[in-house]
Amino acid sequence: MELILEGIKKAFLLIFTFDPEVVGITLLSLQISGTATLISLVLGISVGATVALTQFSGRRFVVSLINTGMALPPVVVGLFVTISLWRNGPLGFMGLLYTPGAMILAQTVIATPIVTGISLAAIQQLPVKLQTQILALGATRFQMILILVKEAKLSLLAAVMAGFGGVISEVGASIMVGGNIKGYSRVLTTATVMETGRGNFDVAISLSIILMILAYLINLILTQIQQREKHR
Template sequence: MALVWDGLRQALGLLAGGDADVFGITLRSLEISGAATCLSLLLGIPLGVALALGRFPGRGLAISLVNTGMGLPPVVVGLFVSILLWRSGPFGFLEWIYTPIAMVLAQLAIAAPIVTGLTLAAIQQIPDRFRLQMRGLGASRGQLLWVLLREARLPMLAAAMAGFGGVISEVGASLMVGGNIRGQTRVLTTATVLAASKGNFDVAIALSVLLLAIMFLVNAALTWIQQRRAP
């Protein structure tokens, strides 16, 4: 029990003292996972909309693949991205392995199916009759899409939250493709794993508290936007 209390006390000291190392790791986590989430929204929203509204051969298979992708184990993603970016691999010439770019790509592979799947579900829950009504009021294709996205904005924000939550808290892929290099690819989760394995529970707890705080703040901000009355 003393281990926990000591750890907590030292963690608070680290956080209060504004440890430069901890600060750098936190910032890097936000940058990498933020970039991966933004890219997953750019990719996942159009894909989700296309799957929800489109009618084309192979659509059923594509939806099944997306649904499977929503539960991809990060280590599996890490393994495949590692193989692709490995020095002797097909994209080895890019020299991205053990760089933040590799981490963004791996996290994108984890978040994109989540965003796509949740967008698909959000658009599909709007009844066909609503689409017909909007066309009956003179909506063009673009205007119809705009109205649909606006109608689905709450579940879409949930998609963004789920995507960000999924990638900032994963460790397997980041460790494998980033290498946990101090000052370069070390993020909150990989740093926590390292600190705990070395018995530095104070640092591990401090990093965990920060991770929880970030997730709380991001979710609180998005929830606030969700709950705000539409103009």
């Protein structure tokens, strides 16, 4: 019990004194997961909207593939991204392994199916006749897709939350492809794993608290936007 209390006390000290290492790790986490989420939004919404709005053979299979992808274990993603980026691997020439870039790549692979699946469902939930109505208003097909995405924006915010939430808290892939290199590829989750292993519970607890606060704040902001939109 004393261990935990002592840990929490030290943790707050580290946070409120803006310990440079803790701040650095936090910023890097935000940067990597934020970038990965942004890329996955662009990819996921495009693919999700396309699949939602087109009929093609094998569509069911693609949809089930996307849904399976939503539950992709980060460790498996880490493994395959590591193999791909390995010196003799297909993407080895990029020299990305054990860099923040590799982490962004891995996190994008994790977040994209989540965003795709939610976007797909969100756009499919819109009334079918809405497409007819938009085209009848004189829209080109591209304008129609933009309007539909805009109409589904509340559900798409859920995609942002789920995608970001998934990657900021993910540890398996980050540690495998990033290597948890101090000051370079060490993020909140990988640092927590390491500090816990070393028995530095105070640091581990402080990192966990920051992680939880971050996740909470970002969801709070998005929820605020969502609720405001709803009541407008």
